[in-house]
Amino acid sequence: MVQLSRRSLLAAAGAASVAGLAAGCGDDGSEGGAGLDDKKAGAMESFKAGDQFKATEPLKFSIMMLSNQAYPYKADWPMLAELTKRTNVTLEATAIPGSDYNQKRSVMVSAGNAPFIIPKTYHPDEEAYIAGGAIIAVSDYIDLMPHYKDKVARWNLQGNLDGYKQQDGKYYLLPGLHEGPWQDYSLAVRTDIMTKLGLQSPATWDDLTTVLREMKKAYPAVYPFSDRWSTPPQPGANNLLGILSTAYGTYAGWAYRNQSWDATANKFVFPGASDAYRQMLTYLNTLVTEKLLDPESFTQTDDIARQKFANGKSFVISANAQTVVNEARKDIAKIPGATVAKMILPTGPMGPTLSGDSRLENGVMISKAALESKNFVAMMQFIDWLWYSDAGLMFSKWGIEGDTYTGKVEDGSFKLNPQIKWAGLNPGAPKDLQVDYGFFNGVFAYGGSTAMLNSQFSDEEKAFQAEMNKRQTRPVDPPAPLTVEEREQMTLWGTALKDHVNQQTLRFILGQRPLSEWDAYVKELQGKNMDKYLDTMNKAHERFKGNK
Structure with missing residues (x-):
């Protein structure tokens, strides 16, 4: 995250800019088109939920486009041509490789020369750009977005969105919306090895330890578990x-944050200093000490981790639905009789539960320059249709009915064209939905109904999801909106705290630092302003409750 300017004049200017946008807001915090009479060029006069958006004149909108290594951006994708045909909008893309996306986005947004539409942004990354006024308070304009408003209301997501609100009562990121929580990431395991050793799929993380011990006993020269998704550049942050951490009721790795809500104590606590975090590290240290988990798992590149799995030097690796099919099965194809599957996510001390945070996805920021365009209203209508309408989501995920797919997701008759493959669907097909067509490219295709989510799954993945759906959803943390000044200070404290947690996490896991030094580690966090950080969070939460 980019550190905010500490100059009070800049902060004041940003606050004034945001306040100016709020003029004329309704009771729900949305502007609803007030003061936008000169920004309606190309917009539909009447646009409601269920309508197909089509600009009344040809329009062009600039967009920041993440170019995925697995399916690099192509200007001639059929998806883009069909999008123009349907909406009368041409997207002018600034394509950025995924490895550089966050850094280049920060530079462009902070400099004020970002495209109008800035997708693929994960909360709370947007907070770094609020004080300078580089992005708009999108909550001021949701009355222009009937599909978005409809889904928030029908799927009861307002409570989730409250966590995105800032001290001014507004939020600055339009997230992807899911009807229900869902879990994609888990571990993949060599099922042929499991069968050979007579092992059952582990129900708990302790069961997994037992499985790994049996694998180690049968193959003493092998690290049964060698993992991926750890670099670059944070050795403590991985899948x-x-x-x-979810199984232990805390936050770590990819999910790490510097605060979590303790419902018993009725306050925010610091995850990296909690007893649950210590228990989690003790578990991982045991795996490393017994040589069940490759110590290089936390620093090696994906390619090296995959090579070990492909060469039979490991049997367990992190995975999601796509990587099991697109990578793991291809990687082990040369091993006679080798098979692999994604295991049901093991449970831990928290039992069969899932975090409620998964109902909101990465989302879209809107640059301040977009608000100055005469086509602003049309752009918001376009975003609403493409990212939030059922028709727009179906298009961005699956493409063109009768061409790339047939049927409906609602009645289960959906079928991907057998000549086109995606993840576990039609794996032997000659064409690829992402590479050759540009659909399901991740910039547009997220969120949607549970039925639509299920449409992307193979029978194998549907069985996984059915098990995940049986689990109880834990409530999201309550809001604690910060002022501009608080956010600047918290960014400084938070960066130092997170870095220290990640560094010491790795040392504890690998045994480079004994867990007997846990109390000393907590004191180090206190020396890095942990208590002041939590005090600010808890005061912000109390202030929010008082202002409701």
Whole structure:
């Protein structure tokens, strides 16, 4: 995250800019088109939920486009041509490789020369740009977005969105919306090895330890578990820590944050100093000490981790639905009789629960320059249709009915064209939905109904999701909106705290630092302003409750 300017004049200017946008807001905090009479060029006069958006004149909108390594951006994708045909909008893309996306986005947004539409932004990354006025308070304009408003209301997502609100009562990121929570990431395991050793799929993380011990006993020269998704550049931040921390009721790895709500104590606490976090590290240290988990798991590149799995030097690796099919199965194809599957996510001390945070996805920021365009209203209508309408989501995910797919997701008759493959669907087909067509490219295709989510799954993945759906959803943390000044200070404190947690997390796991030094580690966090950080969060929460 980019550190905010500490100059009070800049902060004041940003606050004034935001306040200016709020003029004329309704009781729900949305502007509803007030003061936008000169910004309606190309907009539909009447636009409601269920309508197909089509600009009344040809329009062009600039967009920041993440170019995924697995399916690099192509200007001639059929998806883009069909989008123009349907909406009368041409997207002018600034394509950025995924490895550079966050950094280049920060530079462009902070400099004020970002495209109008800035997608693929994960909360709370947007907070770094609020004080300078580089992005708009999108909540001021949701009355222009009937599909978005409809889904928020029908799926009861307002409570989730409250966590995105700032001290001014507004939010600055339009997230992807899911009807229900969902879990994609887990671990993939060599099922042929499981069968050979007579092992059952582990129900708990302790069961997994037993499985790994049996694998180690049968193959003493192998690290049974060698993991991926740890670099670059944060050795303590990875998928394994993320999914394991959920089982322990804390936050770590990809999911790490500097605060979590303790419902018993009725206050925010620091995850990296909690007893649950210590228990999680003890578990991982045990795996490393017994040589069940490759110590290089937290620093090696994905390619090296995949090579070990492909060469039979490991049997367990982090995975999601796509990587099991697109990578793991291809990687082990040369091993006679080798099979792999994604295991049901093991449970831990928290039992069969899932975080409620998964109902909101990465989302879209809107640059301040977009608000100055005469086509602003049309742009918001376009965003609403493409990212939030059922028709727009179906288009961005699956493409063109009768061409790339047939049927409906609602009645289960959906079928991907057998000549086109995607993840576990039609794996032997000659064409690829993402590479060759540009659909399901991740910039547009997220969120939607549970039925639409299920449409992208193979029978194997549907069985996984059915098990995940049986789990109880934990409530999201309550809001604690910060002032501009608080956010600047918290960014400084938070960066130092997170860096220290990640560094010491790795040392504890690998045994470079004994867990007997836990109390000393907590004192180090206190020396880095942990208590002041939490005090600010808790005061902000109390202030929010008082202002409701």
